[in-house]
Amino acid sequence: MRQSKLFTKTRKEVPADEVAKNAMLLIRAGYIAKEMAGAYSYLPLGLKVVEKIKQIVREEMDAIDGQELIMTSLQRKELWEKTGRWDESVVDVWFKSELRSGAAVGFGWSHEEPIGEMMKNYISSYKDMPVSVYQFQTKFRNEVRAKSGVMRGREFVMKDMYSFCADEDSHLAYYESVKPAYMKVYKRLGIGEDTFVTFAAGGAFTKFSHEFQTICNTGEDVVYLNKEKRVAINEEVLNDEILESLGVTRKELTKTNTAEVGNIFNFGQQKASELGLAFKDKQGKKVPVWIGSYGIGVTRLVGVLVEKFSDDKGICWPSSVSPFAFHILEIGKSNEAGRFASELYTSLSERGIEVLWDDRDRSAGEKFADADLIGIPYQIIISDRGLSGGEVELKERLTGKTSFINEADIINTVLKILKNNGNAGKNS
């Protein structure tokens, strides 16, 4: 895309009430706009990042037989009364409204109850399972505090998946299969090493749930962590019993700030029992379905990535989610730089490579600053001076490392980089 056509511009100011680094950088670089605390619009650059994260998650959920659908945000009060979760003393994040008829409706903060109800149409026998369904859904949560930018939203995008199994063995096997699938997602996002399967409170149905916690200074969670053993325990469940069962001592663990990037819950048969979702087993007996629930905060991940991959100049996107693969900066007033940039842009675009071309009439200093703020992983700097020596400059945003490439070799260099990143991203 030609940057001169992009309607967003980098900004110096952010809204006065914005305090989170991730939102400040994303607003300044033109990825998001703030509608209110905890509610952000995603502008063209931001939407591209969200869609890339969604696609990575989609591929990994499809790989464990997830089937994608999309539920409604409008939800019926009656469904949630069955499980006691309409009551605001139980769930305090509801946005509620009412139909013209006066009937109360809620806006989905979770979809466990409606999905369970919907599945009654399709599950009646043990032969109808296992089934796993997921969606990318906008969730509404009426948070009192929403000061962590896109890391804690009143409106945010979540991937939520639900598994339905006919017996405990297949249920637990599916639950376990989600852990490596989630870890593949985080690895592809560049946070695999820093993300840990974490023991957390289990709620009514099970002793523990599992969270996926990423080391992050500004994260809202506190985890006790042993990196080498890859053991992580949320502080809420840290006690002698769990330490013993995991074979670690308190001393081996380091108190660490983390951001929750996923969680998985085992509901056993209790949720289905409350909802009346039952099936006929092999003996013809009606029994409740085994349900698991699996979440990944998609827009929260945008924030976590910015918190982790940024410096005083701006964002440094991992290649797998960057809105563009390369940023061509055309520097200089001569026709030569413009001509070369235009040809390179066309050549790369024709190959299906996503390129942002800064073709604006701006100073070199402005273009460098904007490119560093926007954070595309590779900048190709095409200047009159470079071209006079037959060279273009390649700068890696994350490391700041620059190299000079013979102008005839730049396309091959680009292809080599993509090949390396592609391999690192998908096959590892």
Added chain:
Amino acid sequence: MRQSKLFTKTRKEVPADEVAKNAMLLIRAGYIAKEMAGAYSYLPLGLKVVEKIKQIVREEMDAIDGQELIMTSLQRKELWEKTGRWDESVVDVWFKSELRSGAAVGFGWSHEEPIGEMMKNYISSYKDMPVSVYQFQTKFRNEVRAKSGVMRGREFVMKDMYSFCADEDSHLAYYESVKPAYMKVYKRLGIGEDTFVTFAAGGAFTKFSHEFQTICNTGEDVVYLNKEKRVAINEEVLNDEILESLGVTRKELTKTNTAEVGNIFNFGQQKASELGLAFKDKQGKKVPVWIGSYGIGVTRLVGVLVEKFSDDKGICWPSSVSPFAFHILEIGKSNEAGRFASELYTSLSERGIEVLWDDRDRSAGEKFADADLIGIPYQIIISDRGLSGGEVELKERLTGKTSFINEADIINTVLKILKNNGNAGKNS
């Protein structure tokens, strides 16, 4: 996809309160599930159709320089008070709720006001325009009656686009460019011939708006139509003045039931004036932006397509939006039909062709009935009897036309059909 893995099943029953043909067929075939009147979840098959319609719309909006983004559903009361549209006596479809702080918030039934407000960050000079932005957004409208299935929702997906121009000429030129772009969308959806640019009430800003109305028995609109001259007038604005200006007489027009599948509004400078969205023109004078607003009801189109392309057996999707291109029906108990079906499924899938393979252990009658209900345009019927003569059967869902293809030629036949449909879809 193997049909045995698809969690949805065809159903005989629909919810007792469902009266619309489109929703009844979509529910029975497993495309959607009803959450409440006017709110439907999209199951795997239905989501595929929605995404295909979105992609067609996206391509045509990108072709007229639209830039995709996504706004929030949560909206601030203050914004809508500026234009007088928070008031329920003016806008009677609001869903409203409140933040924990007690501040009122609305759920977006339109995004004109928030988009105009957001653009203040990016438009300050005539050099910043023209700009056109669009989104695929879930809209919430608190309709009193919601009895038309997915054609009138309390929650539905809409493509809404907004153009921002610096002068009347470029504004009107953009407005006019949207008409052929919309018509390309409808043509690709198979309803080009039956869809008419229609004169409709203009509201406060302009004498007329333009609707895109598709001939549809169960549509909620009434249009006076001359098919040959392609003149269409919404009954709400039918009078002598408009007839004269269009050079038609009342007698030449036929009263026709239609469904609105798009509309475009010219706001002139008034909307920007109310919102305070102004820019410096070439003379350095601050003037309000020229705004246009352009909608296409994405999920409504799903309903219109089903109303138009269905018969007593079920749905007959146009190729451009069908969830799969081909439906392989494996008929017979021998290994031979299964083996051939499996090989064909693999060959086609490896070529990236979307195939649903009915590999279920069901009777031929059940498979035929389900395939006709689901409505994939081509059925490839692989039976023991056919294979014993070296043939498979190809059935066109819409016409019911069948032909027998030598088993060695089936892949070439499939490729030829795709080529014809691809050409018909995109290049016409």
